[in-house]
Amino acid sequence: MALTVLTGLSGCNSKPAITDFTASFGGSSTALPTDEGQLRRFAEDWGQRYDRNPKDKATALTYAKALQALDQNQQAVAVLQGLAISYPEDMKVLGAYGKALADGGNVMQAAEVLRKAHTPERPDWSILSTQGSLADRLGDHDAARGYYEQALKIRPNEPTVLSNLGLSYALAKNLPRAEETLRLAANQPTADMRVRQNLALVLALQGKFPEAEEWSRRDLAPIDAAQNVASIRQMISQSDTWRDIQTTPAKRSASR
Secondary structure, three states: OOOOOOOOOOOOOOOOOOOOOOOOOOOOOOOOOOOOHHHHHHHHHHHHHHOOOOOHHHHHHHHHHHHHOOHHHHHHHHHHHHHHHHHOOHHHHHHHHHHHHHHHOOOHHHHHHHOOOOOOOOOOOHHHHHHHHHHHHOHHHHHHHHHHHHHHHHHOOHHHHHHHHHHHHHHOOOOOHHHHHHHHHHOOOOOOOOHHHHHHHHHHHHOHHHHHHHHOOOOHHHHHHHHHHHHHHHHHHHHHHHHHHHHHOOOOOHHH
16 A cells, blocks of 8 residues: 655645654563554553553553554553653653653643653653654754754664654755755665655655655555655645745755
């Protein structure tokens, strides 16, 4: 199936938003099944464990992680909210809770929780990246890039942070810098499909449709890659914001 909306974007008719996708909210070392049926059974099993002891930190984190993998983010937020009440000063819990809030679009609440989830003395690169994504959603792209740059000092060349940084440049109407950053992200050994598809988006925004399709083919069958680029074309044509990004030169402050 072709992708119709890329990571970091909201609906076609609303203002685009960047979503941090660095390891989701993490918080648990338990690996999730990749098969959907197995994942549902996994979530059901951990849900039963959670029901027996909702204040057990490892259980609640693992259950919430499974719920989010099943796109049941509202339920995951509820689980983590309860855990945060039980552990109000636990930074791992606050980090997981804040990231789940961010994934659900609760921007202001997520920002408030994440401010308490790490310290200047012990910064967490993935939380910094999420804070950057929240700043981008609020339209403060300079502040967002500051967060991403701090994250990259801790985790150099992390592809998910670079990808969010590249999309931030795109939202700031600096498409050449966005492309440069996303190419760097996509060429990292650990880059995943979402990073490459974000590069495809920025290439398409510049009219480089053949190359955008070429990058899509790295993860999709040729027919799906072509459909994906067609979907990007349609998304751009239906969004005033993306059309404005296409046609407006970058401001001087966005090129730093």
